[in-house]
Amino acid sequence: EDKVVQSPLSLVVHEGDTVTLNCSYEVTNFRSLLWYKQEKKAPTFLFMLTSSGIEKKSGRLSSILDKKELFSILNITATQTGDSAVYLCAVEAGRGSTLGRLYFGRGTQLTVWP
Amino acid sequence: DGGITQSPKYLFRKEGQNVTLSCEQNLNHDAMYWYRQDPGQGLRLIYYSQIVNDFQKGDIAEGYSVSREKKESFPLTVTSAQKNPTAFYLCASSRRGAYNEQFFGPGTRLTVL
Numbered sequence: 041e042d043k044v045v046q047s048p049l050s051l052v053v054h055e056g057d058t059v060t061l062n063c064s065y066e067v068t069n070f071r072s073l074l075w076y077k078q079e080k081k082a083p084t085f086l087f088m089l090t091s092s093g094i095e096k097k098s099g100r101l102s103s104i105l106d107k108k109e110l111f112s113i114l115n116i117t118a119t120q121t122g123d124s125a126v127y128l129c130a131v132e133a134g135r136g137s138t139l140g141r142l143y144f145g146r147g148t149q150l151t152v153w154p
Numbered sequence: 155d156g157g158i159t160q161s162p163k164y165l166f167r168k169e170g171q172n173v174t175l176s177c178e179q180n181l182n183h184d185a186m187y188w189y190r191q192d193p194g195q196g197l198r199l200i201y202y203s204q205i206v207n208d209f210q211k212g213d214i215a216e217g218y219s220v221s222r223e224k225k226e227s228f229p230l231t232v233t234s235a236q237k238n239p240t241a242f243y244l245c246a247s248s249r250r251g252a253y254n255e256q257f258f259g260p261g262t263r264l265t266v267l
Contacts (some may be wrong), residue, residue: 044196071252082244082258083197090253128196132252137210139252140185144196 043067046129046145054153057119061148063129064111071132073105073112074142078126086114086127119152126150157181158259160245165264167232167239175230175262177245183257184250186228190214191242191261200243203228204250232264240266 047062065073072090076083087096089105089112096103100119105112116123126149130142158179167173179186185204189197199212203222217236222228228247232239242263246256 046196049194074255081260085255085257088253088255130197137204140204140248140250140254141187141199141202141212142197142256144189144198146194146196 043133043143044129044131044145046127046148048148049146050149050151052151052153053119055120057152058115058117059119059150061114061116061127061129061150062111063113063145065129065131065143066110067131067133067143069133069135070107071134071139074130074132075103075112075114076128076130078128078147079124083128116150119150121152121154124150124152158245158247158257160243160259160262162262163260165262167264167266169266170234172231172233173264175232175243175245175264177228177230177259178226179228179245179247179257179259180226181247181257182225183247184225185248185254186222187246187248187256188212188218188220188228188230189244189246191244197244200230239264 044065075086087103092107100117103114126147128147129145161176187202188200201220203209219231244261245259248254248256
């Protein structure tokens with residue numbers, strides 16, 4: 041069964057809207073939660089979250105982690121057409137020889153219309 | 155420029171043939187990973203390697219094989235035993251251990267005819 045669940049799977053908005061993407065997880069030996077943006081090919085790294093309640097921010101993007109409720113959100117304010125992409129959530133979990141491996145959700149396809 | 159390269163970008167294969175996908179990195183990373191991505195799916199881990207001459211199976215290793223003879227290189231062979239090999243394959247690398255983001259190559263799109 042899926043260890044990392046993202047919602048919604050697809051989202052269509054207009055430029056200027058604010059969106060919230062969700063990621064819930066259920067893993068043992070949790071280490072961190074990562075967000076990636078995938079436009080056409082290679083996913084590019086956005087954030088790594090390790091502590092609850094501490095917001096990470098980069099321009100119009102921000103993210104926060106709740107380790108008690110096992111979820112994270114990614115917010116994008118004042119969306120632009122260039123934000124159109126698949127946003128992937130990944131959870132790092134494991135120990136010993138499995139340290140560093142990531143479990144990915146299915147992604148949220150965000151489309152921003154002009 | 156440091157980064158990860160994958161070749162070829164597109165690959166066509168006939169059923170029953172083995173094919174090898176290349177992945178090279180010059181980031182001096184110890185760990186390397188192979189993922190498969192299908193439409194509407196996230197990334198699924200095929201194999202990973204934390205150090206030269208050692209690798210572990212991921213969640214969908216059946217029908218695939220790898221080698222890690224050099225730190226910079228982690229080739230993936232898709233064998234004829236893989237039932238549904240048509241997919242987008244992504245290679246990644248990272249520093250060894252926890253709390254290190256993975257950096258991805260541009261991917262190889264494999265189509266079986």
